[in-house]
Amino acid sequence: MSLEVIILGSAGSIPTKTRSLPAIMVRRKGELILFDCGEGVQRQMMRTAIGFDKRMKVLITHMHGDHVLGLPGILQTMSLLGRKKTLEIYGPEGLGDFVEAIDKTVQFALSFPLEVSEIKNEGVVCEEREYKICCAEASHSTIAFAYSLEEKPRPGKFHPERAKSLGIPKGELWSKLQNGSAITLGDNQLIRPDQVMDHPRAGRKIVYTGDSISSQPLIELARYADLLIHDCTFDDKLTERALEDGHSTPSQAARTAMEAKAKRLILTHISARYKTPSLLLKQATKLFPNTIVAKDLTKINLPLPK
Amino acid sequence: MSLEVIILGSAGSIPTKTRSLPAIMVRRKGELILFDCGEGVQRQMMRTAIGFDKRMKVLITHMHGDHVLGLPGILQTMSLLGRKKTLEIYGPEGLGDFVEAIDKTVQFALSFPLEVSEIKNEGVVCEEREYKICCAEASHSTIAFAYSLEEKPRPGKFHPERAKSLGIPKGELWSKLQNGSAITLGDNQLIRPDQVMDHPRAGRKIVYTGDSISSQPLIELARYADLLIHDCTFDDKLTERALEDGHSTPSQAARTAMEAKAKRLILTHISARYKTPSLLLKQATKLFPNTIVAKDLTKINLPLPK
Numbered sequence: 290m291s292l293e294v295i296i297l298g299s300a301g302s303i304p305t306k307t308r309s310l311p312a313i314m315v316r317r318k319g320e321l322i323l324f325d326c327g328e329g330v331q332r333q334m335m336r337t338a339i340g341f342d343k344r345m346k347v348l349i350t351h352m353h354g355d356h357v358l359g360l361p362g363i364l365q366t367m368s369l370l371g372r373k374k375t376l377e378i379y380g381p382e383g384l385g386d387f388v389e390a391i392d393k394t395v396q397f398a399l400s401f402p403l404e405v406s407e408i409k410n411e412g413v414v415c416e417e418r419e420y421k422i423c424c425a426e427a428s429h430s431t432i433a434f435a436y437s438l439e440e441k442p443r444p445g446k447f448h449p450e451r452a453k454s455l456g457i458p459k460g461e462l463w464s465k466l467q468n469g470s471a472i473t474l475g476d477n478q479l480i481r482p483d484q485v486m487d488h489p490r491a492g493r494k495i496v497y498t499g500d501s502i503s504s505q506p507l508i509e510l511a512r513y514a515d516l517l518i519h520d521c522t523f524d525d526k527l528t529e530r531a532l533e534d535g536h537s538t539p540s541q542a543a544r545t546a547m548e549a550k551a552k553r554l555i556l557t558h559i560s561a562r563y564k565t566p567s568l569l570l571k572q573a574t575k576l577f578p579n580t581i582v583a584k585d586l587t588k589i590n591l592p593l594p595k
Numbered sequence: 596m597s598l599e600v601i602i603l604g605s606a607g608s609i610p611t612k613t614r615s616l617p618a619i620m621v622r623r624k625g626e627l628i629l630f631d632c633g634e635g636v637q638r639q640m641m642r643t644a645i646g647f648d649k650r651m652k653v654l655i656t657h658m659h660g661d662h663v664l665g666l667p668g669i670l671q672t673m674s675l676l677g678r679k680k681t682l683e684i685y686g687p688e689g690l691g692d693f694v695e696a697i698d699k700t701v702q703f704a705l706s707f708p709l710e711v712s713e714i715k716n717e718g719v720v721c722e723e724r725e726y727k728i729c730c731a732e733a734s735h736s737t738i739a740f741a742y743s744l745e746e747k748p749r750p751g752k753f754h755p756e757r758a759k760s761l762g763i764p765k766g767e768l769w770s771k772l773q774n775g776s777a778i779t780l781g782d783n784q785l786i787r788p789d790q791v792m793d794h795p796r797a798g799r800k801i802v803y804t805g806d807s808i809s810s811q812p813l814i815e816l817a818r819y820a821d822l823l824i825h826d827c828t829f830d831d832k833l834t835e836r837a838l839e840d841g842h843s844t845p846s847q848a849a850r851t852a853m854e855a856k857a858k859r860l861i862l863t864h865i866s867a868r869y870k871t872p873s874l875l876l877k878q879a880t881k882l883f884p885n886t887i888v889a890k891d892l893t894k895i896n897l898p899l900p901k
Contacts, residue, residue: 303672304638310668328668329635332610354671354701358664362616362634365660366609383700390696394689395660396737431702 297333299583330359349380350499351433427501429535440492511549521556539573557583605889636665655686656805657739733807735841746798817855827862845879863889
């Protein structure tokens with residue numbers, strides 16, 4: 290079951306010729322989960338042939354223009370293409386006013402239901418059968434959230450030979466056990482799933498900080514993440530500037546990854562001043578070797594843990 | 596004196612991998628005049644190294660999202676770059692509400708004065724010493740304007756040998772004559788500019804229809820234009836659809852160019868269904884040979900008429 294992260298935009302605040310404004314797409318079993326929606330995201334989606342008619346959620350970290358101004362264009366294009374599926378949008382207070390203001394002043398008729406949810410507290414933002422999305426407060430110059438996407442544990446491997454040796458007939462009873470329910474066989478012989486299955490297998494976890502100073506809540510959110518996508522607007526020499534503006538440096542992002550025991554780190558929200566990723570990469574990999582600097586349209590596959 | 600038209604976006608309604616949303620930039624003596632401002636225009640400006648700190652006017656044809664959603668991003672980037680110069684924005688009713696709504700809901704602090712003018716009537720939109728911008732009502736599914744940018748006639752060529760033979764000393768009196776004022780020499784000898792200069796020379800004229808059905812007011816506006824940039828969303832086989840949606844076809848655009856006696860025609864606002872320009876070009880050039888189909892980042896130099 291594939292879980293793919295596509296960097297649609299890796300710029301910080303101002304786009305460049307090679308970096309579009311912030312947008313991180315997760316593609317999971319045909320569903321799209323988009324974190325932030327900077328200007329230009331619809332063309333970036335076209336460039337990766339993602340499509341506009343999939344099940345989709347959008348999660349906005351904060352209401353700065355560079356993170357949200359691509360939203361109206363997506364809504365318009367989806368409507369022009371006749372989308373019918375609901376689009377869920379989550380973000381901080383002010384998101385509802387923004388969407389409403391655009392809808393009033395720019396004339397497009399939505400062809401689909403739009404569900405806007407403003408997040409009031411840290412914790413679970415939305416929960417599906419197979420995954421949940423949680424948030425923690427980020428430390429930025431305005432209210433901002435960092436998000437985690439966490440798959441729930443999958444049932445362990447089923448062993449047909451054990452089921453057969455216990456005399457369980459193939460069919461409905463096997464399914465029940467595979468779905469985690471105990472069954473009763475014959476005269477009150479209770480059979481538990483763990484008699485025919487291995488332990489549950491962990492799901493995958495992705496964390497995206499949005500714009501933020503590195504902080505303890507981010508470390509907690511990123512705990513054991515398979516992939517941490519972290520603000521890295523400035524290099525280490527500009528640590529003071531980063532702090533003032535509510536951003537992070539390579540060393541800070543790397544330390545967060547290290548302390549959270551994350552497996553991989555992607556640095557993003559790269560200031561236009563960095564023409565190549567080498568300096569940022571050098572500073573981060575000293576502390577956390579498994580780091581890359583985000584590059585637009587890069588796709589990262591996260592394999593299922595064994 | 597250069598006058599350059601740069602196609603920043605030639606898509607219709609929905610962008611494509613190769614076409615950004617509508618935006619036509621005119622660069623004239625270091626000033627920028629941008630017609631329409633679709634999403635993505637700031638990156639297109641970066642791609643052509645236009646810069647964000649020049650004297651600049653923006654003219655919006657109508658309030659459909661694909662023509663206006665690039666505006667907030669430009670305002671934000673200009674502010675982040677510390678622009679101080681006033682930005683003038685013109686467009687139909689609703690433009691002021693849009694700008695105000697964005698300013699309220701997306702947090703960016705403008706670093707420069709923004710002058711928003713809503714156009715109430717056809718005629719002169721703004722007038723500078725060397726050119727004026729006029730508008731005519733377009734025929735679209737909402738209030739929409741087509742614009743002309745027209746240079747005022749320049750003074751005719753000055754002939755120093757004539758001035759010398761009339762005994763006019765070089766200096767201030769030459770300048771006065773060159774600027775179109777008569778002077779008095781010695782004992783009430785009146786000298787008129789036409790005694791030392793040729794006839795005034797015509798300026799250049801560019802007309803942009805925005806989204807519109809071809810119409811008599813467009814022909815009037817485009818009269819003798821050096822360059823007519825015309826809506827061409829659909830090909831001739833979809834004439835009925837074009838009429839329904841308030842758009843034009845190649846033959847209609849070509850006829851407008853022909854009847855207006857325009858010199859050159861650029862077809863723009865191209866529907867995503869046309870993967871190559873060949874069909875549209877074939878249909879238009881039958882009536883008006885001097886036609887091209889707009890292509891993003893194309894630059895067209897308009898030489899001064901002799």
